[in-house]
Amino acid sequence: MAQVADKVAEAQRRERETRQQLDSPAIDRGPYDGDPEDLAEQWVARHTEWRRIAALMDGQGWPVYSTERDVQGSTWARERDAQREGALARHAAWQREQQDARDELKAQLWLPADVSRRLRAIAARTGLKPEQVLAQLADRVRMDDNGALAVDAFTPR
Template sequence: MWGAEDVARASVRRQGAGLSAAQVADKVAEAARRERETSAQLDSPVADPGPYATDPEDLAEQWAARHTEWRRVAALIDTCGWPAYDPGQDVQGSQWARERDELRTGARTRHAAWQQERQDARDELRTEVWLAADPSRRLRAVAARTGLRPEHLLAQLADHARLNDDGTLTIDPFTPR
């Protein structure tokens, strides 16, 4: 869901809070070193990466994005003359954070709706009914007069059906909708 830039922005915003210009410069240097290392690993084959190894291209992309973001924060501190990085004063970083939160909220809402649809689908009953010719003709005639499809008329009949204590089935008069 999130690209390397999004992850880097969130990570730097979280880790950079309260860091001085010198500490941010150290983070820029570390990110540059890690970017070089991960880029170099792309060219060298790995014998056995193991079951928990990350994708080398993904890792290189993440460190390149972090390096870019740390440089942006260092330039911001230098330009604004801040004694330390304050994510609340970082207008661009705050806008990106709001956009990420909106995307996350939208994704959670869509996921909840999808889960509800799946639950509703599990609760549905799908069946095939074979009727004799005479009841079938009557059902089709009633459905035609009401403007419903026969399966919708049967569903409404089932909605209005009651099972009495003596085992008989009763359907009170109703108007199909």
């Protein structure tokens, strides 16, 4: 119970300090300080949670806090963990998309009229767009030791 009381007092002090920091000019803050509004909100939430725990322990007569007996706190912890895991998964997916976007090549290609007509005819016969035929062609190209490019015969699909 004494440790929880210490945590309540610490959270109250930190909440007060971060509120004061919000009122101070930005020049007084160090270059590595985070967002003071976010920090203030975090300490308000921590202070509220420690007060809830202290009230729960006092109301239930618990000499020691137990997460297993704190149904509400355990539920919130599981929800926070699920949110964190979801955010991490979304961030990882976003990073993969960004990497894929960096690896992609978008090119604008100007072809002579006769080559363009042949490409369009091939695309029409296969039901593909001309860009898709070129992408499949590029996917199959290989370079030999002398730097010459070659593509084996293939049917666009």
